[in-house]
Amino acid sequence: MSVSREKGSSIFSGFRALGLYSSHLPHVVRFHKKHREFYVVTAVGQCFHTYNVKKLGIVSVSNALSEDISCLAADRMLVYAAYGKVISAFAKNREVVHTYKGHQADVHLLLPFGDHLISVDKESVVIIWDVESEDTYLQISFDKASFEVSAVMHPSTYLNKILFGSSQGSLQLWNVKSNKLLFTFPGWACAVTVLQQTPAVDVVGIGLASGQIIIHNIKFNETLMKFQQDWGPITALSFRTDGHPVMAAGSPVGHIGLWDLEEKKLIGQMRDAHTTAIAGLTFLHSEPLLISNGADNAIRVWIFDTPGGEGRLLRFRMGHSAPPTKVQHYDLSGQHILSAGQDGTLQSFSTVHERFNKSLGRGSLNKAKSKKKSVLYDTxxxxxxxxxxxxxxxxxxxxxxxxxxxxxxxxxxxxxxxxxxxxxxxxxxxxxxxxxxxxxxxxxxxxxxxxxxxxxxxxxxxxxxxxxxxxxxxxxxxxxxxxxxxxxxxxxxxxxxxxxxxxxxxxxxxxxxxxxxxxxxxLPSSPASTLLHRDSGMLAIALDDFTISILDMETRRTVRRFCGQRGQVNDMTFSPDGRWLIVASMDCTIRTWDLPSGSLVNCFLVDSAAVSISFSPTGNFLASSHVDCLGIYLWSNNTLCSLVSLCPLPADYEPSVVMLPGTCPSKDDEEVDTDVESLEMAEYVSPAQLDEQLITLSLLPESRWKNLLNLDIIKKRNKPKEPPKVPKAAPFFIPTIPGLVPQFGQVETPSEEQSKVVNLGMLAQKSSFYLQLEGALETNLYEGAVQFLKELGPSAIDTELRSLAPDMGGDIRVMQSFLKMIGTMLHLKKDFDLAQAYLALFLKLHLQLIAEQPILMEEAETILEQLEETWISMQSLLNQSMCLLSYIKSALL
CATH class of the missing domain: 2.130.10.10 (YVTN repeat-like/Quinoprotein amine dehydrogenase)
Structure with missing residues (x-):
């Protein structure tokens, strides 16, 4: 049954993404009271990841949204993520429980505020939502020309008060309960980029686009101190709360400045903390730990335990800061994937756990100098x-x-x-x-x-x-x-x-x-790349005309040519057994070609073209990297755990788009996919007989029929030296009938009238096989008798055939019926091996009797003609096949 798959891929399904840790959005730190542990939440594309700060181990990955996350916030219970004009609230770091719709522009600021959520869009419209009911509590519209909201915060201990910063430089303090503007701060004639509460009440840290940091008392409208950063606008601010009056400020070039608020001076510079702009900074409450993240796809935890005041790197999670260009499995375990990126680094990602990841660094002609000058300034x-x-x-x-x-x-x-x-x-x-x-x-x-x-x-x-x-x-x-x-x-x-x-x-x-x-x-065209499968000796050559040629290294001839790619072939990989060739091309397709049949068995589209692919040596995962994507995506091989029908795809097959791993399809999509999968995986049932000219062997093990002629020798060899001893007190058991399939027999109670020496009733009893042969003389149906013999062991078969003779209680007509059963098996050409074995044993036991009975001789002659005809037919088919095979070998050589 050939059913074209309407959706997705029949062989590969998205598993998860590796090497994705952070985007350009600031992280969010949460504290779990029950666990007494801090967690950091970072946005990665359409979902967010939650890590524990203790080991930076990933705790959960949220369900995917329909668009990339543009803003992230969290309170004690929920995590809020804005995408486009919509805001979603996640419970348990995973499931969407609330959705807030009402903005007419993209949301770029979020602030949880008790039982409410404050959101700001790019048109400077502020909406205050009731978290549970999802209703709008209040809406404030600012004039974008005079006050474009660029930062928002809630001053500590200020009931119902919210402080807004603008791109024009001024600040406004609002009472959101009464919807009143309480005070306007004229500002410092420069755009406000960051608003952050300091450990002191009434005091706010204000970061400006000029690189200036203002420590301002909003109660008395008094500036307490100013600092100037030379690395550009302030991107993040955070204050230590463990007894040290230190402020950390982030910059667009990746440096972190440390300022002493008592002595009002710069006490340290953490240069090149990130290779891109610092997105977020957070000092953990009452701990000397600073968490930073940036657009370079890295999360770092710094500890301040040195006398100099600067932090040292305690732990980190880091991926490529630029898209990877080449991925390849490293060893035969399939657990490590080497990845080279446009950022110049070579990294290894583990498919087991992130703690096994390692970075091999960036190449340099003089490694000693690069360590002194740092990677960024290495000439x-x-x-x-x-x-x-x-x-x-x-x-x-x-x-x-x-x-x-x-x-x-x-x-x-x-x-x-x-x-x-x-x-x-x-x-x-x-x-x-x-x-x-x-x-x-x-x-x-x-x-x-x-x-x-x-x-x-x-x-x-x-x-x-x-x-x-x-x-x-x-x-x-x-x-x-x-x-x-x-x-x-x-x-x-x-x-x-x-x-x-x-x-x-x-x-x-x-x-x-x-x-x-x-x-x-x-070659018919200029080659673009080659790939050799060493075990099979097959060389895949990708040509510039978008075709692929397969060369057999032993015969040195082209054995396959695959066409169908509509773009440049970016990368190729063989399955471990060399049966499949998976091809990634610029037409955003990933195709699977079956080498033995020379046909396309699987094809699906991705949103972003794959630039490199690698099949695991164990065959369980396909790894891929894509254009403008920082991660490495794993696709699980469905054929290892379920039945997959690999029918050749038609020439007009139109592949469908499959989302990259790490995204979760909706329930409706899963249901549709299951229905299609049930159609696709319809198991092919082989008929009982493929062709009338062919013979079919039984599926019984050889021990059931191959030793029938030597059964007497086997019994003599296995005869015990001493007779078995009867136990003094035999345990109670239910009697069973001998055979390969155990059956319980009836418990017979001894009768006083019955003789204890000989049971005359047992001698007169006929077996089931004997009765079936008797009945088949009239109906000419021998399927039941053949099936009965299949279930017996060698000894039981020998006993049944011996009992067919007249001196053993049998009859000549029943022996004739047995020969007719063999003739029927030969005519149908089914169970050919069993028919030969049963006939050989029958002739060995009753050859002299057959020669004396004309009716049996007539049946034996008929069987002889059938045997000769079948063997001649099979011999001609074998000779024809051998001749064709020899011709093909000579042509290839």
Missing amino acids: AKLPPITTFASESARQSDWDGIVACHQGFLVTTTWNYQKGSMGAHKLEPERFNKNRALNVHATAVDISSCGNFAVVALSSGHIDAYNIQSGFHRGQFGKDSAHSGPVRGVAVDGLNELVVSAGADRLLKIWKFKSKELLHTDS
Whole structure:
């Protein structure tokens, strides 16, 4: 049954996202009274994550909203998230319990206020909501030209009072219960960016766009102190409450300034706390801990336990600050994913737990200098990694990762266990005299033993290096391997062959040791990339005409060609068994091609094109990275845990869009998806007989029929040396009838009239098999008799066939019925092995009697003709198949 899936993907379903921790929105800190623990909430796209501050372990992920979150706030019970013109309230950090609609513009400020929620949109309309009833309690409309609301806060101990800051620089204090403007502060002629309550009552910290920080007493309208920051506007403010009068201020360049409020001076600078603007700062209540987050996708916890006053990094969660360009599973466990990003870093993400994540850092030509100058000011830093190869075979001995950098000639080695750059920088000596040449590394591969790296260059050269020493071990080709840039290079699993593809439309196979050219093949179009599956020897070549060719390394012939991609092929990956090739292209599709059948079995769309994909070595997850997305997304393989029908998709198949993992579909979507899935996974039921010319074997184990002719020898060999001893007091048990399927027998009570020596009734009893053969003489239906024999063991079958003879209480006509049963099995060509075994045992037991009875001889001759006809037919089919197979082998060779 072939049913085209209307929605989603039949093989892959979204599991979760890795490496997403923070966006450009400020975090929110909550305190759980029962747990006595602080939690930090950060917005990530359309949902928010909740972490415990103690270990920065993720506690929960909220259900996804329809748009990206634009503002986040929280009170004791609920978390509020604004998206577009709508606000949602989440309970238990997960489920939406309230929705507030009424704004005519996008909401950008939220402030929980007792049983109410204050929201401000970009048109400076303030709405105060009743949290439980979702009704509007009050609406205040400001004139955007004179007072554009840019910050809002509730002064401590000020009942029903709210302080608004504006982009024009003035501040207004309102009583939201009576809807009255109480006081207007003229401000400092600069836009207000942050309003923050200080530990002192009546005193407010005000951050301005000029970089100035004002500590102002709003009760007496008196400025207590001013500070000036030289790094741009103030993005966040926070005050210590553990007895130290210290204020932390965030800046757009990622620095944090620490100010002493008693001595009114700068006491510390935490430079490069984040690589982007500081989004939020929060000192934990009565603790020397500062939490910061930024748009660089990082959350950091700083502890102030040093005498200098500056904080040191205590714990952090960090992902890529720019989209990843290449992802690849590191080892055979499938639990670690290496990721290279546009931010220049190489990181490892664990699919088990975030505490196993590690960052290998950013590449630099001089690592010692970069440590002194910091990463941002490193003049010798390397450009982002474009591609890399990894091998864990010798990771304990030396480096196991080799990476190519964007537009850079030198390839670098990395050490996974140390979590840093490696010891060597691989560079050919031929370009030492003329470094001005625009030559860069384009592709790289590591041998399966982990000893050698093969690096391809845009000049057409291919070089081999020893990873342990970093020494050059030769080049492929006398002058160059290709006349144009090399687009792909791969080493086979036995270190015997190296295959390369160049922009000159040539595919070349080289000897690994001697660097000798073995084979050259022309490609229909210029290649874009290559991928070798070492176990099967299949090489996938993505061409510039959006097609994919599959080359068999053993026969050196193209065995498959896949068409259908409508955009550039970004990346490819094989399934662990080499049966599937998953392709990601710029048309936003992820396609799964089945190599044995040469057909497309799965295809789905994503909102953002996948730039890199990697299939887990264990086959449980597909990892993908996408355009303008900071995370790595995992897709679970449904075929491991459920039945999936992999029917070839029709030529006019239109894939549907699947949301990236980390988003939760609605209940309606889940119900529809379940219905479609039940249609898709309709199990194919094989008929009892595929073709009239073929024979069908039984599914019984060989022990049930193969040893029937040697049963007497087996019994003699297994005969016990001593007779079994009867126990003195046998336990009570219900008698059972012998057989493979246990059946309880009737308990017979001894009768006084019945003889204790011989039970005459038992001798006259006929078996069920005997009765079925008698009845089949009239009906000619032998299915019941065959099924009865299938359920018996070898000894029981031997007993049944012996009892068919007249001297054992049987009859000649019943023996004739048995031969007719064998003839019926041969005619139907079902249970062919059982028919041969039963007939062989029958002939062994009753051959002399058959020769004496003409009626039995006639049936035996009929069976002989059927046997000869069946064997001749099967022999011709086997010969035809062997001939065809030999022809195909000779044609390929």
